[in-house]
Amino acid sequence: MSLRTALVRLGIAAAGGALVVAGASPALASGATGAGDDRGHHQGHHPKFYKGVVTAPGGLNLRDKPTRGSTFLGLLPYGTTVKIFCKTSGENVKGNSLWYLLADGTWAWGTARFIDNIGPVPRWC
Template sequence: MRRTAGALVGALAMGGALFAAAPAQAAPALPYGTVTSPVGLNVRQFPSTDSSVVGFLANNAQVGLTCKVRAQDIDGNTIWYLERGASHERWISARYVANTGTVSYCNTVLTSALSAQLQSQHPHAKG
C-alpha cells in the first residue's frame, strides 16, 4: 500500500512538472481594422453605398472584423468587412480600413459557424 501511494505521489509530481513545463499557447488574435479616412467612415446595413447608414466610425477608430465579402467597388477596392460583435449587420468598405490579421471570406466563416450551431442543437445529425 505504501509503495503504491509513493508511486502515485511520484507520478503526480512528475506529471505536474511536465504540465508546468509545457509552453502556453497564445489564443489566435482576432482581426481588426483601423479607419484610415481623415473624415471618418459610414457604417452600412449592407455592403453598398446604396444601403442605409447605421453608424459612423471616426478616423483611427478600431473595429473588430468578422469576415469579408466582394461587393460594390469603392475606388478600385471591392472588399467590404462585416463588423464583429454587432447585434445586426454592420458593413464597412475596406477601401478606408487598414486591417490587422487574416480576415476570412464570409461564406467560410458563416457556414462553419452555422454548422457548429446546428451540430450543437442536433448532435446526431450529419453535416
C-alpha cells in the same frame, strides 16, 4: 381555409422563422461563443475577430449591406480600431470591392478601402 392552404401557410411561416434564426447574427451561425475571443489559428479554427483601423479622413460610413447605397447605420471616426468578423465582395469603392462585416456593437458593413488590417487578413464570409 382548406387543408392545402393551411399547410402552405405553415410551410411559409416555418421557412421564414428559419431565415430569421439563420440571419440573426453571423456569430451565432458560426458557432462563436464569447465576445473578444481571439484564440488565433489552431486546430483548424480561425480567430473569432480580426482587427483593423479606420483610415477614412472624415470617418467610415457603416451600412446594412456591402454597398454605398444601402441603409446608413452610423459613422466611425478616423483612427478607430474595429473588430472585423469576415470579408465579402461588394460595391467597388475607389478600386477596392472588399467589404468587412464589423462587430463593434452593431453588425454593420464597412468598405475595406478605408480600413487597414492589423494582423492577419480577415477570412471570407
